[in-house]
Amino acid sequence: MTCKFTNTCTIHNKNLTLFDELSDEEKKLVEENTLTVSYKKGETICKQGSFASNVMHIKEGLAKVYLESETNNLILKIAPKNSLIGMPSIYEGNNTAVYSVATYTESVVDLIDMKVFQQLLKTNAKFAFRALNIMNENIIQIYGRFFCISNKQLHGRIADILLCLKNRVYKSNTYEFAFSRSELAELTNMSTESVIRVMKNFKDDGLILQKDKTLEILNAEMLSKISNLG
Known part of the structure; x- marks a missing residue:
């Protein structure tokens, strides 16, 4: 099971x-x-x-x-x-x-x-x-x-949080991203440097678009696969 x-x-x-x-x-x-x-x-x-x-x-x-x-x-x-x-x-x-x-x-x-x-x-x-x-x-x-947190890799943890905010908090593909890099690191039990690297990977891969304090999910399906696979 x-x-x-x-x-x-x-x-x-x-x-x-x-x-x-x-x-x-x-x-x-x-x-x-x-x-x-x-x-x-x-x-x-x-x-x-x-x-x-x-x-x-x-x-x-x-x-x-x-x-x-x-x-x-x-x-x-x-x-x-x-x-x-x-x-x-x-x-x-x-x-x-x-x-x-x-x-x-x-x-x-x-x-x-x-x-x-x-x-x-x-x-x-x-x-x-x-x-x-x-x-x-x-x-x-x-x-x-x-x-x-204990079983997922770094990309899976970030994807998990981004999708949670999209689906359960803001219920929108575009939402105010209220977290600093250090706060996101604290939330995902990662280093700030790792958070910066993963967020850049997601942006470069066309999964998200972040401008000022707004974040848009561009490819929720791929983020979901990353979250599920960990």
Whole structure:
């Protein structure tokens, strides 16, 4: 039996229906205990090890979820619009954030009070079931991402990210490329020099066209073959 993971930067970007399971009274409770904050590119939304006071809903923008160490960061996933992050911090006896979150672009984030979110998980079974589904989808995505990083060659990793942005984040062949070379290197677990070389190869081969901050996918079929073959 074979298992194939592709395009694993983020789970499929679909409408967040979690809060549809709440009653009008519960929705009002959430609204009264939610703070909406605008963040600039590169700002930290949540710091690993800090007090976990909120569950975060990305209303607009793009962010990264990552683990920090003294030497480098490990990117767990990209969080596009409609992502819900911070739920792994909700377990018995924990009161700290288990990862950091920072913006790739200007973003708008709803900060939902953690205690209110926990209360709804305990009292609304349908809400809790939807939340569990979201967490499981994220876990599967992270498994797939690490599989690809550990098994794919350099060209396959870059192709994987470019297609993920095309298919799951921007849903367009042409999109704003919000990543610096160092950020793309961090995301793909590659050196900056390797990223520059692979991106140049893709451009010279007619697979992509990059101008200023815009990237266009010219040959998605070939990028998909590169991603699948690794």
